[in-house]
Amino acid sequence: MRFFKSSRLSEDSVRQTLTNHGVAPERVDSLLVQENGNVTLALLATPAELEAAERDRYEIEQVLRGIKGAGDVRVILTANNATGTSKTPPASGTQRIRKGANLSGSVKAQTDPSRPSPGNILSLPNVKNIVAVASAKGGVGKSTTALNLAMALSQMGLKVGVLDADVYGPSIPTMTGTTDTQPEYTEEKKLKPVEALGLKLMSIGYVSDVDAPMIWRGPIVMSAISQMMKDVDWGELDLLIIDTPPGTGDAQLTLAQKVSLSGAVIVSTPQEVALADVRRGVAMFRKTNVPVLGIVENMAWFEDPASGNRTFIFGEGGARRMAETLSIPLLGEVPLLPEIRAAGDAGHVDSQMSGSRQSELYAEIAERMLNELANAAPEAQPKIVFE
Numbered sequence: 001m002r003f004f005k006s007s008r009l010s011e012d013s014v015r016q017t018l019t020n021h022g023v024a025p026e027r028v029d030s031l032l033v034q035e036n037g038n039v040t041l042a043l044l045a046t047p048a049e050l051e052a053a054e055r056d057r058y059e060i061e062q063v064l065r066g067i068k069g070a071g072d073v074r075v076i077l078t079a080n081n082a083t084g085t086s087k088t089p090p091a092s093g094t095q096r097i098r099k100g101a102n103l104s105g106s107v108k109a110q111t112d113p114s115r116p117s118p119g120n121i122l123s124l125p126n127v128k129n130i131v132a133v134a135s136a137k138g139g140v141g142k143s144t145t146a147l148n149l150a151m152a153l154s155q156m157g158l159k160v161g162v163l164d165a166d167v168y169g170p171s172i173p174t175m176t177g178t179t180d181t182q183p184e185y186t187e188e189k190k191l192k193p194v195e196a197l198g199l200k201l202m203s204i205g206y207v208s209d210v211d212a213p214m215i216w217r218g219p220i221v222m223s224a225i226s227q228m229m230k231d232v233d234w235g236e237l238d239l240l241i242i243d244t245p246p247g248t249g250d251a252q253l254t255l256a257q258k259v260s261l262s263g264a265v266i267v268s269t270p271q272e273v274a275l276a277d278v279r280r281g282v283a284m285f286r287k288t289n290v291p292v293l294g295i296v297e298n299m300a301w302f303e304d305p306a307s308g309n310r311t312f313i314f315g316e317g318g319a320r321r322m323a324e325t326l327s328i329p330l331l332g333e334v335p336l337l338p339e340i341r342a343a344g345d346a347g348h349v350d351s352q353m354s355g356s357r358q359s360e361l362y363a364e365i366a367e368r369m370l371n372e373l374a375n376a377a378p379e380a381q382p383k384i385v386f387e
């Protein structure tokens with residue numbers, strides 16, 4: 001899609017208005033003024049100034065809405081890119097922007113006496129369960145697990161959404177072949193999730209320019225995630241799976257504290273060094289009273305396609321032992337399967353699903369996870385009958 005400067009409302013006049021209201025030009029990360037007067041502005045903010053920046057964001061939105069000729073106005077906060085340099089300005093005649101997101105809306109704040117931060121708990125009224133899929137390290141197959149698990153749950157007849165909150169490397173658009181899809185808006189100016197593979201999908205990759213590596217710290221990660229939760233029209237869902245950013249730092253802790261999670265699934269590879277991280281992940285969720293539904297051991301072994309012989313590249317049974325030690329269920333062991341990698345990279349995760357080894361493995365994992373969820377929060381369960 002190409003955007004052209006408006007004859008009525010120009011980028012220059014918006015910039016001038018911003019300057020008049022004390023917004024330093026270097027804080028403008030990107031600006032889009034569409035022909036119909038819609039304005040989308042990304043403002044730079046550092047984690048330290050986030051609260052004040054949120055107030056600014058609101059005020060600036062009001063000011064821009066007041067300009068003659070302005071249509072929909074969206075102001076979003078963003079972090080500096082890794083080098084601290086601003087991005088290349090748009091070519092003349094057209095204006096480039098992070099994919100625009102209408103990220104204003106409402107979310108029901110819910111108090112939960114069992115959580116350490118009873119204020120600011122984010123829940124979604126029509127979503128029965130929110131489950132985080134987490135890993136202490138990147139690259140262990142967290143997104144692969146989140147997506148395949150979501151698909152297995154959907155194939156059981158549940159309404160499932162996936163929120164790709166892996167701000168460091170959103171991979172759900174690639175894995176679902178939806179990188180070129182831009183979410184549309186509802187009449188209420190909420191983002192419609194992208195629908196693919198029977199799932200409702202939303203990713204930071206749809207609403208942000210992911211070309212530039214970003215520094216995302218806890219508050220900014222949380223701000224992005226809460227915007228993606230509350231400003232997306234998820235509709236009724238039995239389960240929303242959150243593909244979380246890898247790690248056990250402040251970003252993950254904030255997420256565990258502030259999102260009303262029904263539970264967490266931890267993904268790990270089997271080697272000891274990875275398992276040491278699992279302890280930290282489990283401790284973090286336990287500290288925030290989020291039930292750990294279990295561990296998925298990914299890349300558990302390599303299986304020779306010809307002979308069926310297994311090679312335990314990363315060691316054998318590590319996650320099983322760790323699950324026993326920590327008294328959490330082992331939801332499943334997924335071997336290194338070339339078709340899992342190929343399907344994920346090609347954006348055809350569903351191509352191997354029907355009746356395949358992969359589909360059976362993830363169906364078992366999904367079934368165990370639902371059982372754990374039923375134990376953790378029996379009153380919030382989706383109704384499902386196994387035959």
Ligand SMILES: Nc1ncnc2c1ncn2[C@@H]1O[C@H](COP(=O)(O)OP(=O)(O)OP(=O)(O)O)[C@@H](O)[C@H]1O
Nearest residue numbers: 138139140141142143144246335336337340341344
């Ligand atoms: N069981 C598996 N067999 C074969 N390939 C796999 C398996 N699990 C994951 N992969 C591949 O490993 C790579 C990393 O997986 P994925 O993106 O899911 O990891 P991640 O933990 O989400 O990583 P990041 O944190 O960097 O996003 C992908 O190319 C994926 O297709």
